[in-house]
Amino acid sequence: METNLVKPHLHGHTIKNVNQVFQNQLTKGQRVADAVAGIIGSWTFMVCQSGILLLWMGANIYLVYMRATDPNYFAAWDPYPFILLNLVLSFQAAYTGPVVMMSQNRQAEKDRLMAEHDYWVNLKAEQEIEKVMKYLEHQNEMIKELKAKIEALGAEKE
Structure with a gap:
């Protein structure tokens, strides 16, 4: 009977956290791009941007109305159709699009x-499972041999 048994629980590979390895390889610019993309892709950003747009349009509409009723009143900085706002949003899209793509x-x-x-x-x-299966097969063979020897000893006693 063989006494050199395979030890399937021993293995020689290291476990690594791919997320940590990847994070450690990022440059400062890549980290900034990811942070900006994370902010832009949040509900907080959507709510804040919507609030700013509503405030911008509301203030300009109000100022146009007030200027129409009182010529000495402060003039709107971006009256309807909000061309300056369109320029600002185009500028924002020109930079956020590539950052999000990066x-x-x-x-x-x-x-x-x-x-x-x-x-x-x-x-x-899969390799570890194959080793365990071979180990189990080896144990089954040893059990069969032991069973046969026990049966042979039992038959000799009778």
Whole structure:
């Protein structure tokens, strides 16, 4: 009977946190882009931006109305059709669009790294399972041998 048994619970690979590795590789500009994209993609930003737009339009409409009733009243800085507001929003879109795209590209790269890491983890798990199955087969053979020896000893006693 063989006494050198495989130890399937021992393995020689290190576990790494792909998120931490990826985060450590980001440049300062990439971190800023991700932070900006995170802010732009939030409900807080949507509510604040909507409030600013409503305030801008409301104030200008009010100032146009007040100027019409009193020529000495302060003139609106951006009367309807709000051309300055359109310029500001175009400027914002011109910069936030590429920043969001940079962040999405990095997320796609991170997803690719995660998928690759998952592949290697699954491959290693498959190899470990194969080792465990071989170990179990070996144990089954040993149990059969022991059972046969016990039965043989029992038959000799009778």
